[in-house]
Amino acid sequence: MSMSETQRPAGRANRRARARLKAVAGFLLVVATTYLGLVAVTFFIGRVVPIDPVLAIVGDRAPARVVERVRLEMGLDLPYYQQFWLYLKGVLQGNFGTSVLTTNPVMTDIRRVFPATMELATVGTVIGAVIGIPLGVLAAVRRGSVADQVVRIVGLIGYSVPIFWLGLLALLVFYARLGWTSGPGRIDVVFEYTFTPITGFYLLDAILARDWAVFRDVLSHIILPASLLGYFSMAYVSRMTRSFMLNELGQEYIVAARAKGLSETRIIWGHALRNAAVPLVTVIALSYAGLLEGSVLTETVFAWPGLGLYITNSLQNADMNAVLGGTIVIGSVFIAINLLSDVLYRMLDPRTRTR
């Protein structure tokens, strides 16, 4: 009797530890296979699909000597599995080859342009969340009302509109006609040489340097593309907020809170939204990942010197190393955010914890 009593809790703790270990191992397997898949697909795109991968990298005007050297450098005389192994090793070391267009290593280029994309996507996500959550709450609380319909239509248009087209129109109206914002680019030429970025996030850099003229200029440049991305994020966030809130508002604890005599404001913002916040974190993380991707087209329209513009410029110049390097980086960040939001959800919601 006494034996079993002392053993049982130990056995249970053991089992729990083993379950947790299994969950962690499973998660690591997911991470590893997903990244391996990403590298495999880009390998396939870069080496297997093109008829002549060397031509795709050096261009058709390269002398035969160069072509032969690159062919050997890339290991194209080896069987595919050995090539893949070499490719994988290179990618893991952050070596994506050299860009034909800029003649820099692709990784150096990406490091230079990536902060611009991050800044744009971050500001866009903030705009999307700050506007989208209240709109979603409003739509849920006034379900079926005119406000609900308007939020729905605005969201639907956000899902349906081509972002590059909306960007062009926004430039036409707010920059060319009204003159409210700055045009394409990230910062005015006037400041280009006097302003030295530290972090690469220009808004932050301007604050750090206490240079308010630059800050205003950077802000007037970022506001249009970021609002545009924010609109897309808002469409998604408001729709999901509405659905989460409807779900929460139908629960019994809301009835109990009403019976207790709590104010409606308190019930909505303090109780219902608080419970809806957990899945919302996931939604916002996913929309952030979506904006990183959406920035490809936006950056092209606004001549925003980020990773998206880098990829499309490289595409136009058949610079395959740069395209694939950019794809791997965007893909990696995208996957990382996806996985992180999953982990975050499990950590924040006690219901999903293993007992």
Next chain:
Amino acid sequence: MSETAMTRREWLLTDRPQSRLQARLGRAYVAWRRFTANRLAVIGLAIILGLIVLAVFAPVLAPHSPYVGDLANARLMTPGPGHWLGTDDQGRDILSRLIYGSRLTLQVVVLVAVIAAPIGLLVGTVAGYAGGWVDAVLMRITDIFLAFPKLVLALAFVAALGPGIGNAIIAIAITSWPPYARIARAETLTVRNSDYILAVRLMGASPWRIVLRHIMPLCISSLIVRVTLDMAGIILTAAGLGFLGLGAQPPLPEWGAMIASGRRFILDQWWVAAMPGFAILIVSLGFNLLGDGLRDALDPRGSGQ
């Protein structure tokens, strides 16, 4: 009540259908009633039917040639009588180009659906029915593809394959099958151990026959909903590829490529770039509305939200 006294409506809604056909028609009627009760969904359906009509009768409906313009007298004309949506830099009537472009849009949407949906359906049903390591491997592959950024991957694919509308369709299809596999697997898991599957198996049906003849048909309706909802995204991706010069090549009147070529004149002749964008917006809005409506009509469980 005798059979002859039944109205057509009663015949459709009867609890005791006399034939399989009657039961099917009855079910379709109920779904149709639920669908038409949603005004926005009907608008969506009208838009898509309009698109199909435009595509089919493009030569009859288009007032001008989509390829040959009047370079001498009609360059960059403002919208007005004669050219209702204006003309582009080569003097071509934008309305006519949009009408012909509906063929390309429809082509992309249909081909992507025809390629991606069966792949997803096959992967999902096989994984769900087989279970075990087959399921684990297939679903891991699906999840890997699901985790990729679709547009960027499609870009890289087209970059390797070379620009063109056919390659754009392949690239989009390759990146859009995973959600269908997930849906098909979920549906398969719910019916896998049901009595009728056990009965067919008892009668000696092979696993392939069970999957192809008895499980796949059940996944179709939820798959149609999802495909319809995805159409808007497919159109936007195709237009994005066209805008970047990777999709349909000039002089094809693809809407995204038309925006790209109108971009140079955006400040003075805004309509050249603006009109194709409206067309894309209207059509993808139509697919979104139709998809929402179909989801509510075919799947009453999810209509609460």
